[in-house]
Amino acid sequence: MSLTSRFFAGLGLLAVAAGALAQPLTLDIYNPRENAVFPVSSTLISGEKDAILVDAQFSNTEAQALVERIRASGKRLTTIFISHGDPDFYFGLDTLTRAYPDAKVLATPATVAYIEKTRAPKLAYWGPILKDSAPARTQVPEPLQGNALELEGQRIEVVGHDPQHTSLWIPAIKAVVGGVLTSANIHLWVADAQSAEARQRWLKSLDELEALQPTTLVPGHYLGKPAMGLDDLRFTREYLLTLEQQLPKAKNSQALIAAMQARYPQLQDDSSLELSAKVLKGEMQWP
Known part of the structure; x- marks a missing residue:
């Protein structure tokens, strides 16, 4: 084998080794169960240093509990992905974005359009019910470009034929998170x-x-x-x-x-x- 061939073969082995050493993504699931109006799931997808949060909870109370959970993880929150347009998935953004102002807030274009259309009447209905735990403002996510997120080099795919009812698929750990499709x-x-x-x-x-x-x-x-x-x-x-x-x-x-x-x-x-x-x-x- 020539010196050049050995050099490139060595690079290939290094790439394989680096891939093998990549830390598997982990899931931390928060669901307030009977303590909330809606027992909705939020999932923190974590790599070695960074994390993506899927869904932001309904009230300020549950969102603050989620903030404390993220802080306890020690991870840097890079992204908040809103998987569905109902308010129990995004009303908590008010609390979360105050705690993590640098995190990107994303959703599919169809979910963004649905939130923009319905957030005012939803807040008018739920605000008096939530009272002090209602968000002071409703935040509309930015539209996701493409159909995937990435966390520390690992791909997280948006899946589903119905653009308003999608989920996230994490191929590396064969996991489905987010969305309103299953209970x-x-x-x-x-x-x-x-x-x-x-x-x-x-x-x-x-x-x-x-x-x-x-x-x-x-x-x-x-x-x-x-x-x-x-x-x-x-x-x-x-x-x-x-x-x-x-x-x-x-x-x-x-x-x-x-x-x-x-x-x-x-x-x-x-x-x-x-x-x-x-x-x-x-x-x-x-x-």
């Missing part, structure tokens, strides 16, 4: 999927996530102890299919609520079922 141990919030077409898009998105065969899947909302895997996705799918079967049979929201409670007596968060049933049976307008 565990609670009745689903279906008030935002008012048409059969919207619910079919939801089911298709679940199929896409399952095809990735993740070893870790963080539900967007949960109470209790979730499986953190495909069992939570399959529960979500089964719930939607059951709802689709019961919806035309139920004369009104009370009948639909009773049918779903009979099928899933162990689930918590009846309030989500009650509001969703009223909306789906045309007894209430939402939002």
Whole structure:
């Protein structure tokens, strides 16, 4: 082997060694469970020194708890990614961006457009309910350019055919985080999927996530102890299919609520079922 060939071969070995020594990304999941209006998940994706936060919580109280958790990690927060346009995913930005003013705040263009359109009426509705824990301002993320983030050289992909309902896929650790598509141990919030077409898009998105065969899947909302895997996705799918079967049979929201409670007596968060049933049976307008 020539001297030049040996030199480049050595470079190749160094590159392989550097890749092998790269610290695996880790996940730290914060979910306030029963202590919050919505048991929404936020995930801190950490490398050796830097971190990306996925979703910002709903109220100032939960967002401040998230700030303390990030500080305790010792990581430098480079990015906050908002995976969905409902306020429990982004109202906490007011608190987080005050604590981390240098962190980029990003979302898909479709999520940005949805937040811009709905943030004023959402704050008008939820502000009086949250009271002192409501954000002083609502912040709109910047649109993500492309379909991926990067953390310490490792790629994190935005996946999903429906641009308003995406998740993050981390190939290196086969994990799905972010988004509103999956739940565990609670009745689903279906008030935002008012048409059969919207619910079919939801089911298709679940199929896409399952095809990735993740070893870790963080539900967007949960109470209790979730499986953190495909069992939570399959529960979500089964719930939607059951709802689709019961919806035309139920004369009104009370009948639909009773049918779903009979099928899933162990689930918590009846309030989500009650509001969703009223909306789906045309007894209430939402939002």
